[in-house]
Amino acid sequence: MAFAAGDRVRSLAYTVKMAENFDEAVAQSMAISENIEQDIKARHIVAPDDRSAVNVNNTLEEAKKIYSLIAVIRNVFWFIGIFTIIAGVVGVSNIMLIIVKERTKEIGIRKAIGALPGSIIALILQEAIFITAVAGFFGLFAGVGLLQLVSPLVDNDFIKSPQVDFNTALTTVIILIVAGAVAGYIPARRAAHIKPIDALRDE
Known part of the structure; x- marks a missing residue:
């Protein structure tokens, strides 16, 4: 895009094409800036170090600041997510302790008829994973659904198809x-x- 007054071009605006990632966009921006500056100075016989005749203003630094801010926000979300998972682990662990307490007799009977400790551990772990997975998938699908709802509202030059x-x-x-x-x-x-004899005595 050219900005001109009369027959004199005072400035040119270039935008790099959409890149796969930020690092690729940085490389493209740097290369284009250098090529444009060198080409214009060569065409108009301007000294390579003359900034008054030809000056290239690259908004890369502003883009880096925005990208850094986005990275910080992403890390904050990960931090919140990890602590949410820890809280969930504690909650599910307490629930499973209550379940084990309520099923003491059942576990004792299983062990009395030959169930190995490994099978008891596997049984409780499966239930814990199931509870965690159901709650987690519900949250994941709810998040995806919410994202689909707000996607049209935030679709702009900075956020494309979230x-x-x-x-x-x-x-x-x-x-x-x-x-x-x-x-x-x-x-x-x-x-x-749990010992079978103690489990059978449990009230």
């Missing part, structure tokens, strides 16, 4: 499974150490 990245969703699933296993580990170990 969506949940597949790798992020996959990472979330893995974290949910691990969180469920961690939440159920202590209750599962406690259940595995």
